[in-house]
Amino acid sequence: MERSDPEGMICVGAVAGAFGVHGEVRLKSFCAEPAAIAEYAPLADPAGRSYGLEITRAVKGGFAARLTGVATREQAEALRGTRLFAPRDRLPALPDDEFYHADLVGLGVRDTGGAELGRIRAVHDHGAGDMLEVAQPGGTELLIPFTRAAVPTVDLAAGLVVVDPPEGLLDRAARRAADGPEGEEAP
Structure with a gap:
C-alpha cells in the first residue's frame, strides 16, 4: 500500500495555517498530551524538511507556534495542511492495548468468522472516537468504530485486525456496494 508518511516516522501534528503577522503558525497536535509535541522537535514534513x-501560546483548537525557517505570514500560510512527523524512537512506548495510527494502516482485516474484509486504509478521529477505514475488495470502503467491542483483536506481528462490526454494518456496506452512482440501483 502506498503511503506518504516518511519511513520510521509518526505524524504528531499539522499546520492549520498562519497565526498573526509575524510568521507564527496555528498548530494542531495529535499527541495524547497536546503540548508534548514540542518535546519531539525537530519535526519533519513529508518532503523531509526539518x-x-x-x-x-495555546489558542482555540491548538497552539500558536514558531517553526524554524518560517519568518513571515506568507511562509506560515504556505505550510497550511502540512503534516509534521517525529521519529518513532523519540515517542513514548505504548501500553499493549494502545497503538499509533501509523501501525494500523495497511493491516489486513478479517471478521470473527475468518472472512477477509480488506485492509485498513486510514484511521480517522472526528472527535467521537477513532474509526478504521477499511478498503474492501472491489473498491468499496467500510468504516468500523475502533472500540474494544468492534475490534477485539489487533495483532501487529501477524499484520491482522479481527473485527466484530456492529449489527447490520456489513449488510449496509453490501447494499451500498450494489448501488450505482448517486445511489441508483446497479443494472
Missing part, C-alpha cells in the same frame, strides 16, 4: 518548534 523544523525546530517553539510553542508560544
